[in-house]
Amino acid sequence: MTFDARAALLAKRAETTQRLKGLDESFADIVESVRDSNLDDEHDPEGSTVAVSRAQVASLAQEGREQLREIEAALRRLDDGAYGTCARCGGPIGDARLEARPTATLCIGCAQQENASPRR
Ligand SMILES: [Zn+2]
Numbered sequence: 423m424t425f426d427a428r429a430a431l432l433a434k435r436a437e438t439t440q441r442l443k444g445l446d447e448s449f450a451d452i453v454e455s456v457r458d459s460n461l462d463d464e465h466d467p468e469g470s471t472v473a474v475s476r477a478q479v480a481s482l483a484q485e486g487r488e489q490l491r492e493i494e495a496a497l498r499r500l501d502d503g504a505y506g507t508c509a510r511c512g513g514p515i516g517d518a519r520l521e522a523r524p525t526a527t528l529c530i531g532c533a534q535q536e537n538a539s540p541r542r
Contacts, residue, residue, distance in 0.1 A: 453476075
C-alpha cells in the first residue's frame with residue numbers, strides 16, 4: 423500500500439465527528455429558534471421552513487453516523503489485515519480506489535457488478 427490508509431481513515435473520522443457535532447448544534451439552534459419564535463399558526467411559512475431544515479439536518483446527521491460506522495469497520499479491517507481485499511472476490515481493491523474511497527469494501531469490478539445487478 424503506497425498511502426497511509428489508517429491516517430486517511432482517522433482524518434476522515436475526526437472530520438465526520440466534527441461535522442456531526444456541528445449538526446447537533448444546528449439542530450439545537452433550530453429547536454431553540456422554534457421556541458423563541460412562539461409560533462401559534464402551524465401554517466406559518468416560517469414554521470414549515472423550520473420543519474424542512476430540521477429534516478435536512480436529521481438526514482445529514484444520519485448520513486454522518488453511517489459514514490462513521492463505515493470508517494470504524496474499515497479501521498477494524500486494517501487491524502485484522504483484511505483491509506484492501508475485496509469482500510466479494512478476495513482480490514486487491516487497489517490503492518487508487520482506496521485512496522479515493524478509504525472505506526471501500528469491494529474492488530472496482532465487483533462494485534460495478536453490485537450496482538448493475540441488485541442482490542436477490
Ligand atoms: Zn472484487
